[in-house]
Amino acid sequence: MAPSLARFLDRVALVTGGASGIGLATVRRLSAEGARTWIGDLDGAAAARAAAETPNAASLQMDVANEESVADSVAAILAAEGRIDVLVNNAGVVLGAPVWDTALVDWNRVLSVNLTGPFLCTRAVLPGMVERRSGAVVSTASDAALVGWPDQAAYCASKAGLAAFTRAAALDAAPHGVRVNCVCPAFTDTPLLRSWVDGMAEPESAMAEAAGTQPLGRVARPEEIAAAIVYLASDEASFVTGVALPVDGGVTAA
Numbered sequence: 639m640a641p642s643l644a645r646f647l648d649r650v651a652l653v654t655g656g657a658s659g660i661g662l663a664t665v666r667r668l669s670a671e672g673a674r675t676w677i678g679d680l681d682g683a684a685a686a687r688a689a690a691e692t693p694n695a696a697s698l699q700m701d702v703a704n705e706e707s708v709a710d711s712v713a714a715i716l717a718a719e720g721r722i723d724v725l726v727n728n729a730g731v732v733l734g735a736p737v738w739d740t741a742l743v744d745w746n747r748v749l750s751v752n753l754t755g756p757f758l759c760t761r762a763v764l765p766g767m768v769e770r771r772s773g774a775v776v777s778t779a780s781d782a783a784l785v786g787w788p789d790q791a792a793y794c795a796s797k798a799g800l801a802a803f804t805r806a807a808a809l810d811a812a813p814h815g816v817r818v819n820c821v822c823p824a825f826t827d828t829p830l831l832r833s834w835v836d837g838m839a840e841p842e843s844a845m846a847e848a849a850g851t852q853p854l855g856r857v858a859r860p861e862e863i864a865a866a867i868v869y870l871a872s873d874e875a876s877f878v879t880g881v882a883l884p885v886d887g888g889v890t891a892a
Contacts, residue, residue, distance in 0.1 A: 645872045647672035650719040652712070654702050654759060655729030657684035659828030660778055660867075663860035664726055667868045669694045673724065676715050678702070680729070702729045702755030703747075712762040721770070724871045725763045727756035727777035727800075727820075732830060737791045745792045752796035753803065760807055764816065771815035774871045777804055778863070779820040781886040797822075801882040808880035817879040819870040824886035825851065826858040853888030 651668045655661040656677035665688065669675045675695045679685035682699025689697035698714060701707040715722055731751045733744050756777050767773025782790055783797035801820055808818040825831060825848040838844035849856045866885045869875055884890045 644672040645868075645874070646724070649723040650674045650676070650715065650721055651724035651726065651871070652676045652678055652715060652722055652759075652763070653726040653728055654678045654700060654755070655680075655778075656726075657681055657688045657697075659830055660823070660826060660860045660863045661726070661728040662688055663864035664728065664867050665695060666692055667861070667864045668724070668726075668871075671868065674719060676719075678711055678729075702727075702759055703750040705758055708755075708758040708762050712759070716766065721766060722763045723767075723773055725759060725773075725775045726867055726871065727759055727775065728867075729755055730778060730830075732790075732834060733792045734789050734834065735792075736789050740792055748792040749796050749799070752793070753799045756800055757803060760803075760818070764807075764811060767816045768811065768814040773816045774875075775807070775811075775816070775818045776867050776870045777818075777820040778867070779804070779822045779882060781822050781824045781884060781889045783820075783822050783882060784884065784890045804882060805880045812879055817870075817875070819875070819879060819881045819883065821863060821866045821870065822882050822884045822886060822890070823858055823863045824884075824889045825849070826860055826863055828860055831857070851889065852886065853892060856887070858885065858887060 651673045653661050653665050656665045657679040665675050669692050677685040677689050677697040678700035685697035689695040698711050700711040733748050779800045780797040782794040783801040804820040835841045835844045
C-alpha cells in the first residue's frame with residue numbers, strides 16, 4: 639500500500655504504457671501522492687478504463703514509437719495542464735528469439751518501442767522542464783540492460799541502449815536542474831510476463847523457473863518497481879541523476 643505522502647502535490651505526470659503492469663502501479667502511486675497523472679498507452683480503451691478507476695488521472699491513446707503521436711500527446715497534456723513535471727517511460731515490448739531467428743522487422747519493432755520511444759518522449763518534454771529548471775524523467779529499463787539473457791538479443795540491446803541514453807540525457811539535462819534516471823527490474827508479475835509464460839509448454843514450471851533465477855526466490859510485484867520509479871521521480875532523489883538502478887531481487891549481484 640502506498641504511504642501517506644504528498645510528494646507530487648500540484649505536479650503533472652505522464653506515464654507511458656500506463657494501462658497495466660508496472661505502468662499502472664506507477665500511475666496509482668503517483669496519483670495517490672497528489673499528482674495529476676496522464677496514462678499514455680497504445681491501447682486507448684485500456685488507458686481510459688484505468689483512468690476511470692484512478693482518482694486524479696486522465697488518459698490518451700499514444701504510440702511512443704510514432705513521432706507525430708508523441709508530439710500530439712505531449713501537446714494535448716500541455717494544453718490541458720500547462721506543464722509536465724514527471725515523465726515515466728514505461729511502454730515496452732519483448733521478443734523471445736535467438737539472434738539467428740530474429741527477423742529485422744522484429745528487431746526494429748523492439749528498438750522502436752523500447753529505445754526510440756523513450757527518446758521521442760524525453761525529447762518532447764525536456765524543453766519545458768529545462769525552461770522551468772525542474773523536472774524528472776524515469777525510464778523502465780531492465781536487468782537485461784546490465785547482463786545478457788539467451789533468446790533476448792533485441793530486448794537486451796534495446797534496454798542497454800536505454801540505460802546508456804539515460805546517462806547521456808542526464809548529463810545534458812543536469813546543468814538545467816532536470817534529472818534523468820532509469821530502473822532495471824528483473825522478472826515482475828505483469829500481464830507481459832504472464833503472456834510470455836502462458837506461451838510456454840509448461841507455464842507453471844516456467845514461472846517457477848523465472849522466480850528461481852532471482853536470489854530473493856520470487857518475481858517482483860509491480861508495486862515494488864513502481865516504488866523505485868516514484869522515488870527517483872521525487873524530490874527525495876534530488877541529487878540522483880544518471881542512475882540505472884537495479885530492482886532485481888539480487889540478479890545482478892550474482
